[in-house]
Amino acid sequence: MYLADRTWPELGDYVAEESLAVVPLGSTEQHGPHLPLATDHLIAEALAREAADRGGYLCTPTVDVGVSPHHKQFHGTMWVDPPAFRDYVDSFSRNLSYHGIDRIVYVNAHGGNTEHLREVGRRLREDEVAFAVEWMWDESIPTLVSDLFEHNGPHGGPKETAMILHIAPDLVREEKLEDARDGGLVELSDGDLFVHGARNYYDAIDNTENGVLGDQTDATPEKGERLFEAATDQLVNLLDWIDEKDFADLMAKPHVDPQPGSRRS
Structure with missing residues (x-):
């Protein structure tokens, strides 16, 4: 079920029975001379909507712009600063909780978003607002x-x-x-990534002139379909696992005994 296509009464019927939402997030950033800037958010949305449909869950609209300053030198790359991104995701997640959603899976297809989504998930859990986890398809x-x-x-x-x-x-x-293969860096380990134990780069362009890594000529639609189906299966399994849990079991565990102050008179 795609949230933006539904009427509010139809969504009321959903939240009367279910409390889980799937949120796709990606980026709008360079992906070399062969792929569109939309790559990450296209992957996130396709996986999220397919898994939500298969499992009977709610999928929200996609967050298309993420934390991508490390691609800033390449034309068209858009990004938001990490604090703004975290606060934005935190805010709309709390909005979802107002409507009865207390479990959220961030279907993420951009590595730059990962640590920030995990931080938002920690905030929401600590406040006992929702159990929110970040899921990365290739992982x-x-x-x-x-x-x-x-x-x-x-x-x-x-x-x-x-x-x-x-x-x-x-x-x-x-x-x-x-061109993507020959102008990029085929094997990451061939780059000059560390100097005396220190990571010496901040931006993608520090390692690869055209912004990409790996051997792109090895890609086929058939391999893409295998990846898509396998990742969708994993996502559906995750959604079902979270949906079946009691909310209390998803929250932070209590302090170990003895409880602080329990022996004070």
Whole structure:
């Protein structure tokens, strides 16, 4: 069920029985010469809507702009500062809780969002507003990703290329796949990432001239479909697991005994 397509009475029927929402989040940032800037939020929305439909859950509109200042040198990249992003996600999550949603899965397809979504989840849990967790699609199926691609690359690589070939093939510039590979960094370990134990980079351009990593020529629509189906299965399983839990069991555990002040007269 997609929230924005429904009327308010229809949503009332949902929250009268269910209390879980799926929130897709991505970015609008460079993904090399072969993929659109929409790559991350396209993947997040496709997975979130498919899993919500299969499981009978509520999916919200997508957050298209995330924490992406590390791609700022490339044309078109948009970003918000981390505090603004955290406060925005926290605010609309509390809005969802007002309508009866007390379990939220952030379906995330952008690594720059991860630590901030986890921080928001901690805030909401500490306040006992909602149980909110961040889910990253490729981290749910690491073995499959490794099996399919020799050089999968953490950004703009064959795994994301394959996913977009499956989700939105018309947006992939297939004639640019070799350029993406040859102008980027095929193997991250070949880069000069650390100096005497210190990570010496902040931006993507510090490692790769065209902004991407991995061997994009290894991507196919068929591999994208396998990734999509496997990740969707994992997401549905997560949604069902959270939905079946008692809310109290999802909240922070109490302080160990003896309780503070319990022996004071």
